[in-house]
């Protein structure tokens with residue numbers, strides 16, 4: 398896995414938005430997989446900026462949301478679909494029928510999961526899947542467990558995960574649904590390229606376990622180690638618990654920043670491969 402360490406969350410967001418814009422340029426029919434959560438918000442803001450500057454055209458692209466709460470409709474302000482509209486889709490030219498998401502309001506969850514898998518298949522699979530990271534190492538709503546369900550499925554949320562999502566429900570943890578529909582790890586690993594993003598010190602332990610720990614369903618994000626084109630993009634705080642080659646990259650980044658403050662030119666990112 399390639400790890401990229403950025404000096405700040407803002408630098409990471411700028412670089413990822415430019416990367417997505419470039420991918421859209423070389424393939425206007427790009428199929429994106431997109432997460433909700435606080436981490437991608439600056440990335441979406443940068444994508445909106447690039448779109449306004451005519452540097453990102455989504456007209457022929459398709460987007461698949463990673464997950465959605467069960468029991469909330471698309472119009473519910475707490476739904477991930479509403480989140481994506483507020484933070485991205487309302488501000489870019491992605492045609493609405495090309496913005497896909499699991500229908501959390503469905504009365505037949507099992508059937509909805511199959512429909513969603515088929516929709517991804519029909520679109521030709523996901524070209525670029527962007528992922529966030531839960532503090533417990535979850536991805537989408539694939540929570541740590543002894544065993545995971547491979548494909549899109551009904552997921553039960555951990556209390557900690559519900560607390561982390563309370564902001565979408567006016568801070569009321571009890572209002573956060575107990576279940577969600579989530580792409581499974583096999584669905585996620587089916588993407589041609591993965592970029593997991595994590596920022597802030599609260600993610601540092603999960604980042605270390607994901608990159609340097611064993612592959613285990615107890616840290617669902619660690620399964621990314623099995624993917625030939627998985628990248629982990631982090632800011633310095635999220636990288637602060639890394640050891641080995643990545644710690645070297647982090648030190649290099651710190652040195653280059655010191656160099657820059659002395660007026661020298663510095664690279665914005667430090668890379669380390671496994």
Ligand code: GLP
Nearest residue numbers: 432434435436529530531537538
């Ligand atoms: C949520 C979502 C994930 C998200 C993660 C981290 O529960 N289901 O898709 O990546 O938690 O969220 P945040 O970026 O707000 O820390």
